[in-house]
Each structure stands twice: as structure tokens, then as C-alpha cells.
Amino acid sequence: MADLDVVAWVRVVDGRLLTVRSRGRDLLYLPGGKREPGEDDWAALSREVREELGVELDRASLRELGVVRAPAHDQPDYTHARMACFTAACRGPIAASGEVDEYLYLAPSDRHLLAPASRSALDLALAHGLIG
Template identity: 40%
Template sequence: MNPRIVVSAVCVFDAAGRLLTVRKRGTDKFMHPGGKPEAGESAAETAARELEEEVGIVVAPGRLELLGVWLAAAANETATQIEATVFTAPGVWSARPAAEIAEIRWLDLSEALPGDLAPLLTDHVLPALANAPRALCGRVDGQTEAVDPMHGVGGPDQGQV
């Protein structure tokens, strides 16, 4: 039986409706921001912490929307599975690489996908997003609220996102 790693990750969208992916240093696969829990953290707390550490986006764990929980082949660890709890962050965002992130890339999901995406993303998350309500995938039709690039819709003065 292959070893299993528990992780949490977050799907984040920009104003154009593109999905944020990141590539960690020393790896060649793109995935969502996320990582392993620290002692005592819930899946949502882990996801929110990793999102801030990796791309500078601050979102309260309670604001994250659960997309699903899946088992998938680990992108960067041979013969290892991940058990991933994946959330979406409401609103639209911008990001900057930090911590162990070497590169960020925004994916236009209406275009052909690159071949360097993590199995969790291609096998589970993208199909789930295709069936998710539009509100979970970034901009909502008719949205008129201001967007703060580091705090999402409404900005930090509208309460913690």
C-alpha cells in the first residue's frame, strides 16, 4: 500500500475567471496553493494558512467553500497518494509567489490545458469545477462590488474575507 499524505488546497480565481495554479521550487507540476496541516488545524484552517503563506491571499477559514475531498496520486512524491480537501475562495483575487512557490500561473479553463498539471487538479478538481455553481468559480454575473487585489470582493474594510 502506498503512503498517504493529508493536504488542504484552495481554488482561487481572478477577475477574468482564471484559476490560480502554483509550482513549488524544485518541482515541475502546477497545482493549487495548499499543503499539510499543522498540529490541531482543521482542513479549512490549513487551506487558509497555506494560501496566505504561498501567495499572500488572506481569507478567513470560515469563508472557504468546500469543493470536495479526493484521493489522488501525489504530483511530487513517487508512489504516494494524497488525501486532499479542496476549497474555493469566494470573490476574485490577485496573487504573488511567496514561501516555496517558484511560479504562479492563471489557467483559462476555456482553453486547452497544459500537460504539467497535478493529477488532483486534472482528475478531480477541474471536473468538479465544471459542475460547480458559477459563484464558486470567481466572478458572479452582474457583480458590481469593488475588488481589492489582495483581499477579494469588497476589500479588507468589508470584514475579513
Template identity: 40%
Template sequence: MRTEQRLIDTVAWVRIESGRILCARPAGKDVFYIPGGKREGSETDLETLVREIEEELTVALVEASVAHVGTYEAVVPEAVVRMACYTADYAGTIAVSSEIEEIAWFTYADRPHVPPVDQLLFDDLVTDGLLAR
């Protein structure tokens, strides 16, 4: 009998500059992720995105510029990860916070260093000519 898998519902900020995408490695983790995170309570995608990016990267997203670029799902052990991805302009200077140990600008060649759901986004971005190989 098939058991219902837990859903991990996240939002992510897709920031691409010069063919590279911004990725962040949380403190205590070995893997880089697209910046963002899980919603709290009944937060909307926008509320979650704005809060998470401010907490992680110390910048304020310009809410009027937020645009949905895609939603991706990947199966991981014991769960399904759903990631709603958005672009947005920002104010401030991107910097690591207490939650984030390191930031990096990845090309498609760095795809193996991100989780499966992020890899799906990388695939679309390189196909669309937005992410350098």
C-alpha cells in the same frame, strides 16, 4: 500481499476568475498545483488552508467565506493524495512568496500541467461550467 499506501492529506484553495483557476509552481518544481498544502499536526482544514495560502501567496483568506467544494483522491506511486478543496474570498494582493516561484491562471486546456488529483478537480469544474476550456 497488498501493502498499505501512505496518505498525503492536503487542502487547496480554489480561486477562479473569468473561467481560469489560480495555480502555483513551488520553487524547484516543474509542476503547477492548486495552491495549498499539507496540514501540520492537528490543524483543521481551515487552519491549514489559511496558513498555507498566506505562506504561499501572501494574502489573508476571509474565514467566514470559506466553503467546501469537494474532496478528491488520486493514487500516485507509493501514496494516495487526498485534496480537500475550498473556495474563499481574500484580502490583499496575490503575489509569489519565497516558497512559490510562479503563479498562473489555467484553463481546462492546461489540465496536463497539473498532478492527477488536481486534474480531477479540473474535470468537475469544467463540467460545472466554471472553468473555461
């Protein structure tokens, strides 16, 4: 089985990581998602974040934080998720929209609420000094 190839926005405010709960999901994820055919990282990330949270990412501030690989959660066609993680500034107020029911800022102690790849992304943010 191939890995699920996704992109994620790592946004930290006041030492807490921005997460989203998609409709019908039990665990929290980072904003982002699957690429559509032909999309590069920027196109996929900016589209997904706009659809989920209604904000525009600032391309000039886009920075790759790293890539994590972890067991895929709630994805029966995939055993693992490969998630390219990026930071970027945004414009506009964040609001849950599309398939996202809510957004939450989580402290590192709330890691048990995250899907496996999002836990790995939290560890990446900690290693880069974005949290802590």
C-alpha cells in the same frame, strides 16, 4: 502506504484556475498543502495560502467544494493524495512567496500542466460550474 492529506484553494478568475509552481517542481499545483499536527481544514488552508501567495482568506466565505483522490506526484512516501478542495474570497494582492516561484491562471485546456490531484480538482471546479 497512507494517503498524503492536503487542502487546496480553488480560485477561478475569468474562467481560469489559479495554480502555483513550487520551487523545483515540474507540474503546477493548487495553492494549499499539508496540514500541521492539530490543524483543521481552515487553519491549514489559510496558513498555506498566506505562506504561498501572501493573501488572507475570508473565513465567512469558505465553502467546501469536495474531496479528490489521485496519484501523488513527486511524493515518494505516498502513493495517493487526498485533497480537500475549498473556495473562499481573499483580501490583498496575490504574490508568489515562500516555496512558490510563480502563480499562473490556467484554462481547462492547460490541464496537462497540472499534477494529478490538481487535474481532479479542475474537474471538480468544472462540475460545479465555476469554470466554463
